[in-house]
Amino acid sequence: MGKVERKKWSEEFSEWYNELIETAGIQDKRYPVKGMNIWLPYGLKIMRNIERFIHSEMERTGHDEVLFPALIPETEFQKEAEHIAGFEGEVFWVTHAGHDPLDVRLILRPTSETAMYSMFSLWIRSHADLPFKIYQIVNVYRYETKHTRPLIRVREISRFFESHTAHDSFEDAERQIKEDLEIFDRLARFLALPYIVSKRPDWDKFPGAYYSLGAEVMMPDGRTLQIGTMHNYRQNFAKAYNIQYETESGDHEYVHQTTFGMSERLLAAVIAIHGDDRGMVLPPTVAPIQVVIVPIPKKDAEADVFAYAREIAEELRTGGLRVHVDERDIRPGRKFYDWELKGVPLRVEVGPRDVAGRKAVIARRDTLEKVTVERDTIVDEVRKTLDAIHENLYVRAREFLESHIKRVETIEEAKAVFEDRRGIVEIAWCGEESCGLEMEEILDAKMLGTPYPEEKAKAPEGKKCPVCGREAKFVARFARTY
Numbered sequence: 001m002g003k004v005e006r007k008k009w010s011e012e013f014s015e016w017y018n019e020l021i022e023t024a025g026i027q028d029k030r031y032p033v034k035g036m037n038i039w040l041p042y043g044l045k046i047m048r049n050i051e052r053f054i055h056s057e058m059e060r061t062g063h064d065e066v067l068f069p070a071l072i073p074e075t076e077f078q079k080e081a082e083h084i085a086g087f088e089g090e091v092f093w094v095t096h097a098g099h100d101p102l103d104v105r106l107i108l109r110p111t112s113e114t115a116m117y118s119m120f121s122l123w124i125r126s127h128a129d130l131p132f133k134i135y136q137i138v139n140v141y142r143y144e145t146k147h148t149r150p151l152i153r154v155r156e157i158s159r160f161f162e163s164h165t166a167h168d169s170f171e172d173a174e175r176q177i178k179e180d181l182e183i184f185d186r187l188a189r190f191l192a193l194p195y196i197v198s199k200r201p202d203w204d205k206f207p208g209a210y211y212s213l214g215a216e217v218m219m220p221d222g223r224t225l226q227i228g229t230m231h232n233y234r235q236n237f238a239k240a241y242n243i244q245y246e247t248e249s250g251d252h253e254y255v256h257q258t259t260f261g262m263s264e265r266l267l268a269a270v271i272a273i274h275g276d277d278r279g280m281v282l283p284p285t286v287a288p289i290q291v292v293i294v295p296i297p298k299k300d301a302e303a304d305v306f307a308y309a310r311e312i313a314e315e316l317r318t319g320g321l322r323v324h325v326d327e328r329d330i331r332p333g334r335k336f337y338d339w340e341l342k343g344v345p346l347r348v349e350v351g352p353r354d355v356a357g358r359k360a361v362i363a364r365r366d367t368l369e370k371v372t373v374e375r376d377t378i379v380d381e382v383r384k385t386l387d388a389i390h391e392n393l394y395v396r397a398r399e400f401l402e403s404h405i406k407r408v409e410t411i412e413e414a415k416a417v418f419e420d421r422r423g424i425v426e427i428a429w430c431g432e433e434s435c436g437l438e439m440e441e442i443l444d445a446k447m448l449g450t451p452y453p454e455e456k457a458k459a460p461e462g463k464k465c466p467v468c469g470r471e472a473k474f475v476a477r478f479a480r481t482y
């Protein structure tokens with residue numbers, strides 16, 4: 001099959017991304033419901049590797065896994081006013097069962113607060129039950145009306161991670177937010193993804209939250225992608241769902257709550273940020289195949305490159321690595337093309353000369369460089385190279401993010417950033433909603449919020465708000481977003 005002209009990551013990222021989701025075997029977008037796609041085996045294997053890390057972090061931090069029903073009665077959904085206002089335009093309704101109309105309509109969960117919190121009211125009785133920490137990874141449904149895009153903006157968020165916690169005080173809920181940020185930081189490192197955290201402006205926080213934090217990555221096209229959110233609910237939902245506990249002194253208090261959410265956007269960020277013109281470049285931590293061995297037989301050369309390849313594979317597997325030997329009867333070049341597209345981090349090539357000399361060639365997927373190594377040290381060489389690849393992916397992405405954050409003095413400078421190559425603009429702000437919204441309007445960009453933690457959010461001395469001229473209290477971040 002001739003080389004089909006593939007979209008270039010470096011020139012037409014958006015088309016590259018949409019094409020790669022299919023050609024690399026991540027998802028099939030031909031399912032007959034808009035915004036709902038099918039996980040294909042290879043894509044699901046990568047997602048499962050990401051989830052495995054999340055489960056281990058939940059274990060490490062004492063969160064218990066649960067599974068709630070996907071259908072929520074309208075009566076439960078209606079209990080928290082801000083939450084309804086935020087989601088009523090986004091939910092899918094179930095109104096009939098068989099031929100019968102339902103007496104109480106149901107919604108497909110957009111997130112599980114309104115499924116869980118009446119149960120929290122039954123489960124949480126005493127301070128001894130706190131902190132209460134549960135999570136689930138499920139599918140949720142949101143009637144997204146903006147442009148849908150696989151993994152990034154879908155109507156069935158099929159790998160939705162949501163943790164929900166309850167605490168005896170605001171301070172302990174704040175401690176939980178810090179723990180969520182630490183979990184997220186370890187996950188981001190595991191995925192070689194640098195990111196920034198911003199505290200959302202009040203007009204863009206999660207419906208029902210006291211405040212929301214957003215973790216954003218920088219996508220190749222200069223737009224940011226929100227890949228994680230942490231919310232402090234204070235007692236808003238506890239009052240709506242009557243979640244009280246008996247204190248040590250015997251009186252009753254409403255709990256304080258937090259939530260932490262992520263989704264398959266994590267995979268979208270890995271694919272997009274680490275990709276290149278040849279396809280995906282997977283961090284070894286999540287690659288279903290970390291090493292692919294390609295035997296290169298030569299006509300009339302006796303050496304059994306296949307046996308040699310299998311022997312190396314066995315030794316690498318014993319070393320705990322995920323290895324595949326490609327024994328297909330096709331040209332090596334075709335094999336290289338396939339595995340580069342699928343982002344396999346390391347390739348080992350073995351021909352007759354390597355068998356004779358007890359050597360092997362290892363080719364890195366990130367830098368495309370090749371080196372010859374001794375057969376006897378190949379496990380160490382491979383392991384060291386995989387670590388180097390992971391580190392290189394992280395450093396490359398961090399440089400890209402940092403080079404796309406610009407501190408500016410004026411609105412004009414900010415506009416120039418978005419006209420040039422986009423990115424994140426940091427600019428002084430008085431803190432008034434009207435000025436924030438006006439800057440969003442003028443820049444045609446979203447306010448991500450202010451840098452988190454708070455001490456990084458303060459404006460330098462003497463700065464003025466570019467809209468109203470009043471003394472600037474904060475640094476505000478703006479970006480074009482997904």
Ligand SMILES: Nc1ncnc2c1ncn2[C@@H]1O[C@H](COS(=O)(=O)NC(=O)[C@@H](N)CS)[C@@H](O)[C@H]1O
Pocket residue numbers: 110111112113142144151152153154155157161162163206226227228229231259260261262263264265
């Ligand atoms: N339409 C969507 N497609 C894919 N991922 C999405 C979509 N909408 C939100 N997400 C991801 O899901 C995460 C959590 O969603 S959220 O609305 O911000 N937060 C909540 O729902 C809270 N209840 C925490 S679980 C977001 O950070 C974002 O990464």
Ligand SMILES: [Zn+2]
Pocket residue numbers: 429430431432435465466467468469470
């Ligand atoms: Zn102002």
